[in-house]
Amino acid sequence: MKKLTFRTPALWTRHASLLALSGSLALFLSACERNLTPDGPNLGDLYGNFEIREGLAVSATTVDFSAGQTVHFTAKTSIAADWVLEVRGTNSGSRWRLEGKSKELNAANATWEGQTTQFPTFAAEPCNVKLWWPGQADTLKTTVQVTGTRALEGIVLDAFDAPAIQTHWTPFLQTGANMKFTTVNEAPRAQGSSYYRMGGAVAWDWLIGMLDLFANDYDATEGFGLPTDATKVYFNGIFKQKEGLSNGIILLQFREDDNGDGVYQSSNEDLWAVELRPTANWKLESLKYSDLVTLINGTPASAVGNGIHEPHKLHQVSVLFLANPSSGYAECDADALLFSLNSPAKL
């Protein structure tokens, strides 16, 4: 029987193996298919002489947003350029402003659903529409008649349009100076006929006053009827601060009944919060529920409860009005507090 012999592979064999391995890898990688369609917008669409190819047109001369109608605008230019589209209510002074960059305005990028950029919300009124391209001399104009305004959509906690605040709120006021926790209707308004004003000076505490709303008092529905997916729930409100003041803070708190026993326990259940510092102009704030955090003295901290955002277990919504005790009188206004589903509210 022939004796078995073992040989170490010669150096050249190992070299050949390496070259074969490298070659195979290169061939394998080269065989992978790449998408070679150029990145980004076509440069040919961005450069050249700016010309208006089609003027500004509106898809309907009248629109009833209360019936779910929308309206879109169209225009075409020779190259893709930055544009600004603005609709202005002739009576209310409301504005909706949209900016973009394209060769064409159409239903995909220039549809108006009746929402507002600069409050108050639109009324049933004729509106002037203006389209311009920054850096270009051309400005195009048209008009559209709004015959019905958007209704508030979602789970509306309060639009403050009744003469007094809804009874389902539980207010708490400190005994401070110049305390104002009431609905008012003086201009400028945000939405509807009136809004809620919180004002006062409390020299010994940050808290000036607060409103609590319990799910049971709202509609006796667990979690205000919100769904389980926190990424699809938005809390919305329109806020502003009295002109000349900047010391007011609105702290929104959302307490969850994690264990479902019907009460909130601060020691082991989640409290999500956000601090707002409104400016002198009405501004819509839309907060995704899943983005809310636990705050301790205004600083994000670890959750107290199970740490899971569970809007369907929301037990209590609180609106706290705060100011530095040494800063004197503070005043903020709030309007249209509501939960919207799937996207921020369009007001």
Place this chain on the structure above:
Amino acid sequence: MMSSIKLGLALAAAAVGLLPVQAQNAPGAGGTAWRPKFSLNGHTRAVYTADGFRLAGDTTTLPRENSGHVLADLGMNVHPNDQTEVQAMIRVRNDYGGFWGSGVSFDVRQLTVKGLINNRFRYALGDLDYKLTPFTMQRTAPLLQAGDVLPSLELFQRALPGNDVWMNPDGTWRTQGASVEWGLRYKKGPESHKTNLFAMRLRPALGGAQTEQWASGGRTALNWKTFFVGANAVLVQDVPGTSAASLFYRNAVATLDAGLALNNRGLKLKGEGGISRTEWALANAPAKGDYFYHVTLSGATRRWSVGYRDIGPDFFSPSAQTTAYNLTNVPGSFSRTGNDRMLRTANLMDLHRETSLYRTAWNPTLGAEPSVYLTMDPFGVATPNRRGLSAEWNPTPHSLAGKPMGPWNLLLKADWASEIRGQGTAALTQFARLDALGGWSNKNWSVRALLRLQRTWRTNAGENVPNYALSQPWLKANVGYRLRDDLRLDAGLWTVQSTGYAFQSVRDAQNQVVDFVGGEVNYREWLPVASLTYQPFDKTQLVAGWMANRTSSEAVAGPSLSSAFVAYIQSF
């Protein structure tokens, strides 16, 4: 059949004679020198800078801004036993002018536990300095890696921001997590087999406020006398369930690298190739995947190399493509300038002084790198969408240790690259760069200079589309004179230009190009620096000097900054 038996026997023999490579150098692995149970190490520095600012027509910015601090990084190294090492470091910092301690800050700067399990496995917990290959994990800094020419400026960078963010010269990233490594040494077949694995927590969940993110991966490599082959992987991913998010970021990079000594005269062939796949935490953002390969052939006797690289446009590797710095951050010195109080744009002087311009975490997206300095490889060698050749030649004789044997030293580098996928057009942008890094020295004098010529061009992109034509020359030069063995005088200059017509891609958070910004560029920057360095002891330097920076853009004079500085830097 014979080969497999042979291999089996070899493995069996190797198994009997298992000898962990790492264990050989590990504490307690037989006959090691005495080591104290407790020792101190660290770094101290004292810096004072007197900065000046000037901008034509600016009547609001105060012209002077001074700052200074003294700090000590006090590292405690504890060996509770032969197999364990604990390194903890506290930073005590006092800003000059702090009132009776109110300017004093304390930070825990490092906490690492290292050890050896069963004389086989080396582990580390806590703060880790880690790197893999240039395409998988390595801290890249193209602006700082063009060649050491200006010694005092580079010392400043290493001792201030580089030290603050743990920017080590070997390109490691500082992260927190755990690693384990082990090695095997074989009597036959491959000489050794080394493996290291890691897991790092990149982002905590903060009680659901954000999605927790981890990185994991490692490298395993087989080494023969003249050949090695390794496999590398890095996986960065969000952890589902740590927040309410339902979409998660995930990036996986896997590569193979190999090297072969082709002869005994230093001829080597090296290469790395691999793939990546990225999934974004956003609906309707398609996952991106691509491949790359990079091959170099080098010789030692005349110190040359040639290379070819092909980095796919969708090859994304955050731990390799994240630059060490972020020049879009706002510098701390004179942060708002001009009568309209605009945020100031960072410049090369800030890059060497400001910790706020440096990253401590990987950027999951490419982001925007300023294009006034370079366009070929803003994200380092792993810059995506590049295919090209490189060559390097050092004609001056060197010792085996790599040191020049005469007074002269010269290194020539040439790079050419092209886009693989066009940007807004099918026409591909081309990039070319030529570097000449030279030096001359005798007993007292030393001269060092880098001349970098860079061009970027693209034609025929469309009827009305301007041609991309950008020229970006650099010049860095320094003259040094040694007054005594421990005293050295340096004077240097760094100038950068960027002139022509350039396009910059605007990317969204998913690395998708959404727009282009094109325009005439006429940018110039000057950075002169002069210093006197006293080095009484090893690892101790006292530097006093002056540096300045002047920029102009579109032929309009920009701000001028100057800084007189004194810095005392010591490691122990």
